[in-house]
Amino acid sequence: MTVKTGGGRSARPAARTFRRDSKRAGTLGQLSHADRVALGKDARRVTPRESHAExxxxxxxxxxxxxxxxxxxxxxxLVPIRHGRMLVSAFTFYRGAALPMAADLATTPTSGLQVQLCGDAHLSNFGAYASPERELVFDVNDFDETLPGPxxxxxxxxxxxxxxxxxxxxYRRKHRRKIVLEAVHAYRTAMRGFAEQTFLEVWYAHLDIEEAIGQFRSQMKAKGFKATEKMLAKAHTRDSTQALRKLTTVVDGRRRIISDPPMVVPVEEVLADMQASAVYEQIRAVLGKYRRTLQSDRRHMLEQFTxxxxxxxxxxxxxxxxxAWIVLMDSGDGVEPVFLQAKEAQPSVLADYCGRSQYSNQGERVVAGQHLMQAESDIFLGWTHTPGPDGVDRDYYVRQLKDWKFSFPIEQVAPSGMAVYARICGWTLARAHARSGDRVALAAYLGGSNAFDQAIADFAETYADQNERDYAALQSAVEDGRAEATTEI
Known part of the structure; x- marks a missing residue:
């Protein structure tokens, strides 16, 4: 399929252009500040900011x-469970529809200014978690689809x-538009601020979620603020010890993961046709490959667990x-657990439109993108590769299952609270993009006016209309038997 972009190029040639831009971005020190500003303004002439409304x-x-x-x-x-969860609401459908939107974005005007994309930067893929210094930080937190792109x-x-x-x-339409404008304004002004900073200053920048919420306290209703503070405090209890209490029990003196099919199924039940000893021999081999992707001190720490x-x-x-697998490990005394999550990494939904990843292992693609975009990442973040029992080799990335994880309760806030959250997300996304892209060229493209902001706000409402039609299409597909859904889980 051939689609048109803002510069009159097809989607696949545009992907090759992004790669060329990536090489230029890698040599920013060889370009003058004026040259980088010119890059952004040239891109604006080819693809006007107003065109992003289309x-x-x-x-x-x-x-x-x-x-x-x-x-x-x-x-x-498990596929019917996916469809069932997407049918809960138009928003849950949107969360699961990254691929249809990637295909749609490939038909829209394209700036040609490349960054490391999250690839699925919806508002629920931002959140808080523990930094290595044991502070609660806020960042993009899902990178399954990460890949360089516009x-x-x-x-x-x-x-x-x-x-x-x-x-x-x-929310009323005017409130929705204000919320979107807050997010894009925060992105644009943050990028212009980062353009004036050194690269090291940008690299060290991060947002402390507790401090950020405090700054916006006057703009949130007292009830909403107290509820958020309570949930932030609860986030500090979400760790491997809490997961141990929730997901395991003691049987004959041994700690065992509770079977709750299809949500949680011990590996012995999934691979019932294999001997348990053979299964765990393979898991240990896979963990050994994963350990080698960690930096030496973290590899040493993980080796203390069995x-x-x-x-x-x-x-x-x-x-x-x-x-997706959870792996329970312990230091040997039965009271010091670490829960790891190994999640399958398939090719990004962006790959057909932005080009294949430079990484042959899709788990490494995810980890590399996460390290590039996040200010601070999980200490056990790594990747591995395993032959599947079905004869298909699969790539995985690995991280801690829970470590102070916190997601903003979007369904419980008034428009003013959502506007606060939108600003935080916009700033955070700009910081992530400024680490990988040419922040000076991006700032020059975005400019000092709100032309880009208004265009994106127009696009957001138009695409929300499309999302509702697509949500209805999935409902119809389930009703006529084209797709299967399980809504009870």
């Missing part, structure tokens, strides 16, 4: 077909998610059906 769905669009294609590489028995794709994915969530919460048990776990919305 979205015209093609007549051959088949979002349900794209979702069903994804099912081919997933665990068949910066505005992440901005549009975030903006449209705010519009969709605003509709779900019953494998106890593993289980398959259903996670997320869009990720349901990809293989």
């Amino acid at each position: 979205f015209q769905p093609g007549g051959a669009r088949d979002p349900v077909g794209l979702l069903l294609e994804q099912s081919n590489s997933r665990v068949a028995e 910066f505005e794709w992440d901005v549009k994915r975030l903006a449209a998610s705010l519009a969709v969530a605003g509709r779900e919460n019953g 494998l106890v048990q593993a289980a398959r776990k259903v996670v997320g919305v869009g990720s349901v059906g990809t293989r």
Whole structure:
């Protein structure tokens, strides 16, 4: 399929242009500040900021077909759960529909200014977690789809998610638009600020979520602020010890993961046709490969723990059906647990539109993108590769299952609270993009006016309309038997 971009190029030649731009971005020190400003202004002439409001769905669009294609590489028995979760609301559908939106974004005007994309930068893929210094920090926290591409794709994915969530919460149109404008304004002004900083200053920049919430306290209702403070405090208890209490029990003096099919299924039950000893021999070999991807001090720390048990776990919305495992490890005394999560990494949904990853291991692609975009990452973040019991080799990335994880309760806030959150997300996304892209060229492209902000706000409402039509299409597909859904789980 050939689609047009803002510069009159097809989607696949545009992907090659992004690669060339990446090489230029890697030699920013050889370009003068004026040259980098010129790059941004040249891009603005080719693709005006106002053009980002445009979205015209093609007549051959088949979002349900794209979702069903994804099912081919997933665990068949879990796919109906994915569809069921997407049917909960138009917003949960949006969360799972990264691939249809990637296909749509490839038809929109393209700036040609490349960054490391999250690839799925909707508002629920931002959140708080523990830094290595044991402080609660806020950042992008999902990188399954990360890949280099045009910066505005992440901005549009975030903006449209705010519009969709605003509709779900019953916000009036003017309030939804204000929320989106807050996010894009924060992105644009943050990028202009980063353009004036040294690269090291940008690299060290991070947002402390507790401090940020405090700064905006006067703009939140007292009830909403107290609820948020309570949830932030609760986040400090979400760690491996809490997971141990929730997910395990003691049987005959041994700690065992509780079987709760299909949500949590011990590996012995998943691979019932194999001897347990053979299963765990393979798991230990896979963990050995994973350990070698960690830096030496963290590898030493992990070597103090031994494998106890593993289980398959259903996670997320869009990720349901990809293989995700939890691995219980302990230091040997039975009271010092570490829960790791190994999640299958498949090719990014952006790959058909931005080009294949430079990494042959998709888990390494995810980890490399996460390190590039996040200010601070999980100390056990690594990757591995394993032969599957079905004869198919699979890539995984590994991290801690829970470490002070906190997600903003979007369904419980008034528009003023959502506007606060939108600003935080916009700043955070700009910081992530400034680490990998040419922040000076990006700032020059975005400019000092709100032209880009207004265009993205227009796009967000237009795409929220499209999302509702696509959500209805999945509902119809389930009703007529084209897609199968389980809504009870």
